[in-house]
Amino acid sequence: MSVVGSVVGFMIQTLAVSSIYILVAIGLSITLGTLKFVNFAHAAMYLAGVYIGLGIALELQFSGDIARSIGLGNVGLDLGFLAALAIIPIITFGLGLLMERFVARPFYDRPDTDQILVTFGILLIVQELIRAFVGGRSLTFSRPAWAEGAISLGPLGTYASWRLAIIGITSVLVLAVYLYIEYTDVGLAVRAGTEDTEMVNLLGVRATRPFLVIFGVGSGLAGAAGVVGGPVFSVVPEVGVGVLVPAFLVVVVGGVGSIVGSVVGGLLIGAVEVGLVMNAPTWSSVGIYALAAVVLLVRPAGLMGAVEVDE
C-alpha cells in the first residue's frame, strides 16, 4: 500500500474509533462545563442505546434469570439499523430529560461527592437490570447488510464501508449539535453557563430550561453512540463503564464545555489508540491514559479548555 494510502487508512480508523468516544464525551463535557455535574449515569444512556437499539434494529434475547422466571422470550422489532439510529436518540433524549429533572436537579445543591455517588448507583442499577433481564453474556449486534463489505476510494485504497458509515453518521450528529449550541438561544445560555454559571444566574437568566434541554441532547448523543458502538464494542452490561472511561479522558484531554474540545480530544485519543493497536498491540489500552497524564501535567485545563471560574 502506498504511503498516502496507509496515512488515509490510519485516519479513517482513527475517525471511526474517535467517533463513538466523541459522541459520548459531548454530553459529559457540557454537563461538566455548565452544571459542574459529574454524570456516571451517562454510561447508562450508552447502554440504553446498545440494548434498546438492538431490540429495535434486530432482536433482543431476554435470557437473564428474571426474564426466564417470568417467561419473557425474545423481543425484536426487526426494523433495521437506520430505524434504531433514528428512534434511539429520541428515547434517550427523553430519558435524559427525566434524569435531569428527577436525579440531577435534586443534587445540584448537594456536595459533588453525593452527585457522583448517586449517578454511580444509578449506573449500577441499570447495569444489573440488564443482567437480570437480558443476561450477562455477550450478545451479537450485527452490522447492517448495506454496511458490509468495502468501498474503493480510487487511489486512496479500499476501506470497510462500516467505518465510513460511522464517520458519516457522527459527523452529521456532531455538526448539528455544534450549530445548535452556536446559533440558538439555548446554546447561548449554555455557552454563557460554561464561562460563568454564577454570573448567568445573577443576570436573571433562568438557565433551568436550557440545562434541561442540553442534558437531553447529551443523552441523545450517548444513545446514538450506543447504536453506532453496538456492532463495534462488545455488547455486555459492563461495556457502559468501558466506554465511559475513555470518554472522560476525551474531556480531560480536550478541555471541558466545548464541542470543539471534545472533537479534538476524541481525535487525539483515537489516534493514540489506533497507532498503538497497529504498532504495539500490548500497549494499546494503556496509551490513552499516558496521553491524559501528559496533558494534565502540561495543560491541566485541557488542550481547548479555558481557565475555569471556580472549578
Next chain:
Amino acid sequence: MSEQTEAATPGESADASGLLDRWDGLRERESFSIAGAIAFVVVFPMIFTNLPAYNGYMSLVELIYIWAIFAIGFDLLLGYTGLLSFGHAVFWGGSAYAAGLFSANVSGEPLLIVLVAMVTAIVLALIIGILSLRRGGIYFAILTLAFGQMMYFIALGPLGGITGGEDGFTGVTVDPLLGALELGTGFAGVLGTLLHDIGYVLFAGFFVLAVAAAVRIVRSPYGAIFQAIAENEQRVRFLGLNVWRYKLAAFVISGAFAGVAGGLHTIHAQYVAVGSLFWITSGDIVIITVLGGIGSIFGPVTGTIAFLYVENIVSGEIAFWLLVLGALFVTVVWLFPAGIWGIVTGIRSTVREQLLGDDS
C-alpha cells in the same frame, strides 16, 4: 463525625446523668476504641459462625478484617477529607501483586510481605495522587478512575508476563510467621476458643492496628485539618495551609491502608486475581464505605460485614443481590447519607434523649 457530635463534655457531671457522663468520658478515650476493636475480634467470630441460620465461617471472618482495613483507609479519604476516589483498586490490587511477586521471588515472611505491599501502595498513591490532584474537586473521581483502569490494562497487557495476565498470579508462597509460626497452627484450650490460630491473630492483629492508627490520625491535629478541608476548603486555604499537600497526604495514607489490606489478602487467598485491579473493586469499596456510613471508624467496618455477608452467604438466596444492593446504595446516598452506622447512632441518641428527658 458522629463520634464527635455525640461526645458530651466530661467533667460536667449532673446527678441524673452522672453515670452517662462518665461513660462518655470513657468512650472519648482513644484506648476505648482500641479495646473495643480487641473485644470485637474475640467476640465477633463466635457470633458470626454460630448464627441460627445462614451462619458465616472463619475464613470469611478473616476476609472481613482485611476488607475492613481497606474500608477504614478509604473512609479517611472520603469521609474525613471529602475526596472521592474511584481508583482505589490500584492500591489494593497493585499491592496484592507486589506481595505475590515478593513472596514468590524474595521472601515468604508474612510481615515482610505486608510491608512490601504497603510501600508499593504508598509509591503508587504518590504518583496517582499528584496526577489526579492536578484538577480540582469533581475531576478527582474521574482521574482516579482513569488511572485505576490504566493499571488494570497494564497488568493485563504489557506486564502480563509477570502478573499472569487474565489467569491471575498463582505463585504465592507464604512462609511461617517470623520463621517459626505456621499460619495454620491452632491454639489449645481457652486461647484456641478466643484466638483460633496464628493466621487469625495475624489478620485480627492488623485489623486492630488499623483501627488504632485510624483513630490516632483522626484525633491528631493533622487529621483535624483533613476534616477542615472536607468542611470548607477555602477557609483552610485562607489560614495559610497548603490544601493540596494535605489532600495528597490523605490520599497516600488511605493508599497505605489499602496496601496493607492488599498484602494481607494475598496471604489469605494465596492468589492474586486481575479483577482486583478492575474498576468494580473500586466500586465495591465505595459501596461498602458509603453503605456502612462515612465519617466514622466503625461505619466502614459495619459496611464491610454487611457487604461480605450478603455477597458470600445470602447471595445464593437472593439471585439479584447486586440489583438490590444498587437500589439500597442509591437510597442511602439519597436519604440517609450517614449510612447504616449513622442510623445506629441516630437510634442511640434518640434513646438517650428519651432516658435523660428534656434537661439534656
